[in-house]
Amino acid sequence: MSWETVIGLEVHAQLSTQSKIFSRSSTRFGAAPNTQASVVDMALPGTLPVMNHGAVERAICFGLAVGARVAERSIFARKNYFYPDLPKNYQISQFEHPIVIGGQLKFLLDDQEHVIRLTRAHLEEDAGKSLHEHFTGPHGESSSGIDLNRAGTPLLEIVSEPEMRSAAQAVAYARALHALVVWLGICDGNMQEGSFRVDANVSVRPRGQAEFGTRCEIKNLNSFRFLERAILHEARRQIELIEDGGTVIQETRLYDAELDETRSMRSKEDAHDYRYFPDPDLPPLVLSPEWIAAVRATMPELPASRQARFQAEFGLGAYDAAQLTMHRSTADYFESCAAGLPAGQAKQAANWILGELGAALNRADIGIAESPVPPDALAGLIRRITDGTISNKLAREVFTAMWSGECNGRADDIIAARGLQQITDSGAIETLVDQVLEAHPQIIEEYRAGKDKAFNSLVGQVMKAARGKANPQQVNTLLRQKLGG
Amino acid sequence: MTLPTQYPSIASLGKALRERRISALELATDALQAARNGADPHLFLHIDDDLTRAQARAADALLERGNAGPLTGIPIAHKDLFVTRGWRTTAASRMLADYVSPFDATVVERLEQAGTVSLGKLSCDEFAMGSGNENSAFGALQNPHDPERIPGGSSGGSAAAVAAGLVLGATGTDSGGSVRQPAAYCGVSGIKPTYGTVSRHGVIAYASSLDQAGVLAHSAADLVPLLDTMSGFDERDSTSLESCDGVANAPGRIAAAHDAWRHQFSQAGRQPLAGLRIGVPQEFFGSGLAAEVADAVEAALQVFEALGALRVDISLPLTRLAIPAYYVIAPAEASSNLARFDGVHFGYRAPHYQDLADMIRRSRSEALGPEVRKRILVGTYVLSHGYYDAYYLQAQRVRRMVANDYQQALDEACDIIMGPVTPGVARRRGDHDDDPIADWLGDIYTLGANLVGLPALSIPCGRGGPAARLPIGLQIIGRHFDEGRLLALADCFQQHTDWHQYTPRQTS
Numbered sequence A: 001m002s003w004e005t006v007i008g009l010e011v012h013a014q015l016s017t018q019s020k021i022f023s024r025s026s027t028r029f030g031a032a033p034n035t036q037a038s039v040v041d042m043a044l045p046g047t048l049p050v051m052n053h054g055a056v057e058r059a060i061c062f063g064l065a066v067g068a069r070v071a072e073r074s075i076f077a078r079k080n081y082f083y084p085d086l087p088k089n090y091q092i093s094q095f096e097h098p099i100v101i102g103g104q105l106k107f108l109l110d111d112q113e114h115v116i117r118l119t120r121a122h123l124e125e126d127a128g129k130s131l132h133e134h135f136t137g138p139h140g141e142s143s144s145g146i147d148l149n150r151a152g153t154p155l156l157e158i159v160s161e162p163e164m165r166s167a168a169q170a171v172a173y174a175r176a177l178h179a180l181v182v183w184l185g186i187c188d189g190n191m192q193e194g195s196f197r198v199d200a201n202v203s204v205r206p207r208g209q210a211e212f213g214t215r216c217e218i219k220n221l222n223s224f225r226f227l228e229r230a231i232l233h234e235a236r237r238q239i240e241l242i243e244d245g246g247t248v249i250q251e252t253r254l255y256d257a258e259l260d261e262t263r264s265m266r267s268k269e270d271a272h273d274y275r276y277f278p279d280p281d282l283p284p285l286v287l288s289p290e291w292i293a294a295v296r297a298t299m300p301e302l303p304a305s306r307q308a309r310f311q312a313e314f315g316l317g318a319y320d321a322a323q324l325t326m327h328r329s330t331a332d333y334f335e336s337c338a339a340g341l342p343a344g345q346a347k348q349a350a351n352w353i354l355g356e357l358g359a360a361l362n363r364a365d366i367g368i369a370e371s372p373v374p375p376d377a378l379a380g381l382i383r384r385i386t387d388g389t390i391s392n393k394l395a396r397e398v399f400t401a402m403w404s405g406e407c408n409g410r411a412d413d414i415i416a417a418r419g420l421q422q423i424t425d426s427g428a429i430e431t432l433v434d435q436v437l438e439a440h441p442q443i444i445e446e447y448r449a450g451k452d453k454a455f456n457s458l459v460g461q462v463m464k465a466a467r468g469k470a471n472p473q474q475v476n477t478l479l480r481q482k483l484g485g
Numbered sequence B: 001m002t003l004p005t006q007y008p009s010i011a012s013l014g015k016a017l018r019e020r021r022i023s024a025l026e027l028a029t030d031a032l033q034a035a036r037n038g039a040d041p042h043l044f045l046h047i048d049d050d051l052t053r054a055q056a057r058a059a060d061a062l063l064e065r066g067n068a069g070p071l072t073g074i075p076i077a078h079k080d081l082f083v084t085r086g087w088r089t090t091a092a093s094r095m096l097a098d099y100v101s102p103f104d105a106t107v108v109e110r111l112e113q114a115g116t117v118s119l120g121k122l123s124c125d126e127f128a129m130g131s132g133n134e135n136s137a138f139g140a141l142q143n144p145h146d147p148e149r150i151p152g153g154s155s156g157g158s159a160a161a162v163a164a165g166l167v168l169g170a171t172g173t174d175s176g177g178s179v180r181q182p183a184a185y186c187g188v189s190g191i192k193p194t195y196g197t198v199s200r201h202g203v204i205a206y207a208s209s210l211d212q213a214g215v216l217a218h219s220a221a222d223l224v225p226l227l228d229t230m231s232g233f234d235e236r237d238s239t240s241l242e243s244c245d246g247v248a249n250a251p252g253r254i255a256a257a258h259d260a261w262r263h264q265f266s267q268a269g270r271q272p273l274a275g276l277r278i279g280v281p282q283e284f285f286g287s288g289l290a291a292e293v294a295d296a297v298e299a300a301l302q303v304f305e306a307l308g309a310l311r312v313d314i315s316l317p318l319t320r321l322a323i324p325a326y327y328v329i330a331p332a333e334a335s336s337n338l339a340r341f342d343g344v345h346f347g348y349r350a351p352h353y354q355d356l357a358d359m360i361r362r363s364r365s366e367a368l369g370p371e372v373r374k375r376i377l378v379g380t381y382v383l384s385h386g387y388y389d390a391y392y393l394q395a396q397r398v399r400r401m402v403a404n405d406y407q408q409a410l411d412e413a414c415d416i417i418m419g420p421v422t423p424g425v426a427r428r429r430g431d432h433d434d435d436p437i438a439d440w441l442g443d444i445y446t447l448g449a450n451l452v453g454l455p456a457l458s459i460p461c462g463r464g465g466p467a468a469r470l471p472i473g474l475q476i477i478g479r480h481f482d483e484g485r486l487l488a489l490a491d492c493f494q495q496h497t498d499w500h501q502y503t504p505r506q507t508s
Helices: A053-065 A167-184 A224-243 A289-298 A303-314 A318-324 A328-339 A346-364 A375-386 A392-403 A411-418 A426-439 A441-448 A452-465 A472-484 B010-018 B024-036 B049-065 B106-113 B156-163 B180-186 B220-230 B253-267 B291-306 B322-340 B356-367 B370-383 B389-413 B447-452 B483-496
Strands: A003-014 A076-080 A090-094 A104-109 A112-125 A129-136 A142-147 A154-160 A196-206 A216-221 A251-256 A261-267 B044-046 B075-079 B117-122 B169-173 B189-192 B213-217 B277-281 B310-314 B416-420 B456-464 B470-477
Touching: A003 A167, A003 A224, A053 A112, A053 A154, A053 A167, A053 A289, A076 B322, A090 A112, A104 A167, A112 A167, A154 A167, A167 A196, A167 A224, A167 A303, A196 A224, A216 A224, A216 A261, A224 A251, A224 A261, A303 A318, A303 A328, A303 A346, A318 A328, A318 A346, A328 A346, A328 A375, A346 A375, A346 A392, A375 A392, A375 A411, A392 A411, A426 A452, A426 A472, A441 A452, A441 A472, A452 A472, B010 B024, B010 B049, B010 B220, B024 B049, B024 B075, B024 B117, B044 B156, B049 B117, B075 B106, B075 B156, B106 B117, B106 B169, B106 B220, B117 B156, B156 B169, B156 B180, B156 B213, B169 B220, B180 B189, B180 B456, B180 B470, B189 B220, B189 B483, B213 B220, B220 B253, B220 B456, B220 B483, B253 B483, B277 B291, B277 B389, B291 B310, B291 B416, B291 B456, B291 B470, B291 B483, B310 B389, B322 B370, B322 B389, B322 B447, B370 B389, B389 B416, B389 B447, B416 B483, B456 B483, B470 B483
Parallel strands: A216 A251, B075 B117, B075 B169, B277 B310, B277 B416
Antiparallel strands: A003 A154, A003 A196, A076 A090, A104 A112, A112 A154, A129 A142, A196 A216, A251 A261, B044 B117, B169 B213, B189 B213, B189 B456, B416 B470, B456 B470
């Protein structure tokens, strides 16, 4: 039998606010345990949550970017369950009335456009972290520790419809979503630090069947590779189970990257009854049209629109435009580089950014925003290529010098200091040609004997004598004149 | 021994302080001694002479410099539901027996800034759950008018401390009548303002949508500066209001409104309350109301009529349904609010346990009292899957309908509502031990104001019980933000009657 995998994703994107969603403590990652936990985060008696408007604005921004309905009124609810890293023993989340409803995400996979609809996105707070090391409890007993630095970190939980049909498609969706939230500046996207975590709901059904199979939820996947492998593994497990006459039970599973398998965490039977109810400490979140409009006004141009504009405005091909709009910082870099170039030369900028610069950034493992060669400097280099001052080959040398900060990274100064200007003075080239011809009579003979390779060898000798700077076109012409004459 | 009786009001004591006829430190020293040697050993849960003296010295410094306000140097005390730096905050629970908060409640902070001198923390029902102060983990309290009887609750310690003459004011909280009922039982004046006018920041939460801080004192005139100082917008409480019908929610609002009403009454000659329509809900006078209470309230209404007010019969048909609605919503919120008391981060942790779940179970079972556990269980049940709609949602619907009834009466029929606070006078301690819901039914007249968020106060209006020694309270409920008018009306009544001057000393 042929099987189809059905996947829906729930993504927890940590919002890039300075302070927590309901308190003023910092959200900075990596601080010493409990140094960023206020009385509110610790849920001390008498404390109350106060909404961080920055988190709300980031949620609005996301809703607008995916074409969703941004609810003019949404409600915070308490999700009640006992867990030691959840100090209130309830999580403030949104349940029946989320802030973002619907929307869709478009992305390319194998040159095909895919559209996945979103169910919703809602605001909620993160929990703390248990430290399973050796601590001592108040009665001298051995005990776990708890770090509440992460407690209260703002999250946007983005829920997709179960519309994905393969692990590759799910990964492409997750990548596109990741790129979008980073593009919007609402999430730093750092997956190692848990800023972007994915839960995958996976089920299988015989191809052609309308009803969904029973799903399992795989929690907390923090890399795209794990997401793909977990889905592949889980789908295979479910298919084998059904083919062996078993039935899938609805449960929450964990992916073990080392063993490359998922295993049961809890089944539906011992699922929590979360006893959701509206949080009486927080009034309904009411968004005025003015507030939404103000957020819209500060939003960056969206990737799809920018891609189209790059094609129309700079004459780029679809592929280059798509590559340049994967990340906002790349697109910004390209645009400021292109601004320093005459019309029609933006294609050169695209080539350099996606080629030489991209490779250098990868080697150095830094982002384009941290590039030691800023966009105006790169434009300066490209101008010297297009006006014939240096060859493309020497431009790479100049770029390397710029990268290492030589002459304050200015192309013109490097070219001058290293004497790399192309020699276009025909008199100077002629002198070089004459010297080479005089020094290599045997090559001339080989040439005369009909060996074409000998001509190239002579060109090479001239270029070598010119230390690469002679205009190759002029060298060719002069040599032919002298030899053929 | 009590506070100097020659200064029976905040105004007179404040004047003596400002004129330096008495110092805040002398007063505090005497008051501390009185509080320690008071008749009821359980009344104060924590007294700390150094902390009190430090506040008294600060008050004296203000008085010395001539920077004193109406409350500078005035001895008060706080219900132990308000968190305080320095003094322990227990909520009268074993769970928090040793708990010291790293911050002050906003109310505590504001009163301290106004120069009040706190004598410490007053007992209450555990986590404010109860109406008799018998649910304190640290001993039941006595009613100063009769030690065999309850002072009421949950702000029973606050009412008893004022009635006993140990302080001139005491903070309280009122989620279903917890300021008004003990005020009535102890013969003092107490007000619960409009929901959202006084910050809940630093008030240990019981039922968040109903909890409202209030205050108790000897008279309406004394309540004015206290409530005025406590109230005002607080950015640390999201349910705190920035404005009240267009008037900024800030100290000064209530005092100004009160003064304006008082002025208006004083200009109106022999009929100061002419034009005032008092709504009297027929449902507040049904079976279950003791005749002596009905008589006292009737007599009070006649006083108001004599002052020119018009009495209007109104109906609040859902009065009885307020009880089940309240006892679904309040426990539901409490079950979630009290979940943090798990022995993990702070508070009591059981000494012996198997694993984490067992530790939490034992810590909660050992440290929370029976009434608290009962309400947590009820609240957990009504929020559970399959019961939520039938209980919690239904209760919210009833709440909205009750609100509509009050709103309609106050919009169309009357300016204020008056009636009894309680069905009877303070009962004997232990009387309801075998009847778990008898006390719940006793809240029938007070719950409405909490469900609707309206301001309501209680003032003494008579006496009943054996030898007519036990106080009876009159309840006045107003429109949202009408605290100033309620206090002015209560003050007007107290200028024409002397029930509020009846103190336990005269009977013992």
